[in-house]
Amino acid sequence: MNFKKSLGVAGNSGGKIRSDCQVTIEPADSGGIVIDLKSKVKSMYGTDIIRQINEMLDFFGIANARVEMIDSGALSWVIAARIEAAIRQLGDTDKSWLPSPNPNGIKPTPIDQRRFSRLYLPGNSPSLMINAFLHKPDGLILDLEDSVAPEKKAEARILVRNALRVLDFGDSERMVRINQLPAGLSDLDFLIPQGVNLVLLPKCESAGQVLGITERIRDISLDKSLRNEVWIMPIIESAKGVVNAYEIASASPKVAALAIGLEDYTADLGVRRTEEATESFYARSVLVNACRAAGIQAIDSVFSDVDDMEGLGNTVKRSRAMGFDGMGCIHPRQIAVIHENFKPDTEEIEKAKKIVIAFMEAQKKGLGVVSLGSKMIDPPVVKRAQKTIAQAIELSLIEKNWYEMLPQ
């Protein structure tokens, strides 16, 4: 390769950094590959790591270089991302070193997938990614936007690409938050081929932006013959975004939900964000309304105090009461609280059961009108009850065959 720079440095080391490494590559004119490896797992994986460095440099056409690696127990796909990112700083390449994919493959998700919780994972911190799925959020977001420093954006993109290939996601939806447009468009080139269920589009203000990424995803999918659906969740984070909420929600059939980002929104308004959230009441109402009108999910902002579980619980209750279908989280401990408060309660389930039973009875009898006692039940109410029941089954709150088990 042709070198534009004399030094490539990627990754993190020192202090409390774990499961990561810092790679420095300095091309030379002669002398072959000289490796200086400092690793806390050197006696166990030193030979492996040195082999990996040599293979990768050979793959990218580098024959002479000094390589320094400071490793705090990085997994091989992390090491690969760091080496590739350092090499890409040295010059242009059309090659990518892709680690072997996770044997569990990629599960498609429906547009109305349950999205109570979605956990943000900083896109340049591998130690937080490796076991994140164990905490069972509905979605895992590999974030390239706010959690990544500007000078780390390029290496994070490679790390997240590798993470999408290798990480265990369990039953969590595979989500990425790309950078603000236009930079976010080229993020998609790296990420979409590795299996993404949903793309979060930050600071969205217009339907045009949604169409832009819809097209880009379609082009990549055609080019790479990808078959899985990629849903879009625009994040409304400005006054203008709120004004255009319905237009954004209905811009493309790929839009599965709108989320609201209250840190930026309140900054845009020039007000302080409070726990009572009266300052954003209008915006959240507009968002929920726009989503219902467009037939998609409405997702609330994150709750930022990770130690205040009571405050989180109260916020989730209010959020659900307003019509939101889920919210973001920034710490695994928030997931259980969010699920506990978003799940349908016993009273709701019992009421939904009665409505669904009435509906089934009406169908059996060939009646067009569903009634419960003396009350007529409208179709949207039936639909909502069916959704509640489906959720209750999914969450193991009731048996799957609860209807068949009813006394005749």
Added chain:
Amino acid sequence: MKKYDKLVTNAAGRIVPEEINGQVAVPYQGIGKYKPDGHKFGQAISSCADYPADGNKLVPTLREALIKSGLKDGMVISTHHHFRDGDLLSNQIFDIARELGVKNLVWAPSASFPCHEYLIKYLEDGTINRIEGSMNGPLGRFTSEGKMAGLAVLRSHGGRYQAIQDGDLKIDITVIGAACCDSFGNANGLNGTSASGGLGFALADSQYASKVIVVTDHLVDFPCIPWQIQGNDVDYTVLVDKVGIPEKIVSGTTQITKSPDRLLLAELTARFCDVTGIIHEGFSFQAGAGGTALAVGDFFYKIMKEKGIKARFARGGSNLYLVKMLEEGYVDYILDGQTFDLFGVKSMAVNPNHVMTTPYTSYNYHGKGNFAGIVDVAILGATEIDVNFNGNVVTHSDGCLLHGIGGWQNCLFAKTVIMPIPLFRDRIPVIVDQVTTLCGPGELIDVIVTERGICINPLRTDLIEKVKDSDLPIVNINDLKQEAERVCGRPEKPKFADEVVAAVKWVDGTIIDSIWKLA
């Protein structure tokens, strides 16, 4: 030159020395197999006529007390870890020994901590020949690198009592740091500004050592009550400005973890105990040091509170969480071998149901029974577990010695032993095909809880039966080992030189495994 040439394969298939520092050593024979004959070790008869009639045994300095005790080359000097990383005495003792030009001492601490890295210079200059007890962190690395002159010996808390009682470890001088004592030598760790809790680890030393020195910074008039250490066993007392730093009792391993992954382990462990009925009215439990074990205790508390279940007793390491359970009536008694924080110290001082125990009552092999086996469930950690459920707590997978055994081996005799451990730490698998060092035989380790699944020892058919209809993620340990290798890669085995640097004792004094010098 090799330190030891005579090696033998023991009943666990491990190669161990037949001789340790000139004494014949017995290879491990199996659980409960080794029963030595003869009589317990006895010290020389003393006469009270040789001691001050007014009971005042104060000498001005620790130096003078050591000289009066006859400190000389080759002696065994013991200390204790009631102040954990806040121990101020051990380093001073060897400063004094160095000043006096005494050589080839054996240091027999009940546990060592990072503060003892200071002693490396005395291991290097010949003041200390070897350590018998525990080698933590830098001392462990020093041992693993083959730099210790003598052969190091690792013993559990119970094993230390056993070795003192049967004469395997003959202590010449013991120095006991006590927060409070009288001039006669009655001492406790409960009162004064340096209160550290019970002094249980010093009991054997006080009864079996030739010379007993008690050092305090809080001298009270006779009688010092309670007398955890009896003045009748004490030769000299010393008053110093500061005996230890009790704030340092709370070292890294005594705070509840904040890591979401570790909390998940703790929650799974508690759920397992709930589903299997281990948590039942009147049960007993022991949670060791370590953030995860402490978190397990807190999850136990939540379950007990929700179901209105009370425990008969909890074994300490006492700490804030255990004290809370005692005060709220969720446990009747804390039987406490060691206080892990200042809440535990205070509780032991004021609450009669918070009782000090010693390795004699809880763990000792030469007692007529001990109560390790009465405990329903013990929650312990490990650096490695192998597919046969064998456990390692002293070395890491790179072969380096880094930890002592503590009470770990002794606690394995609980009715159910559960080890919540991560499947891998960074890139280092914790479930492996064979442990680097065998510290506990697989027959005694019942359940391994990892963040990616729970393994039950096939010997525990009763537990397997109890969880079969639950939603707990039960997996085969071989599958879990493969999962660890899928994520981390397959590590290379550590490379060792052909030289034993430390012997690991089993609870009965036999040698269960050797630590080998790093190549």
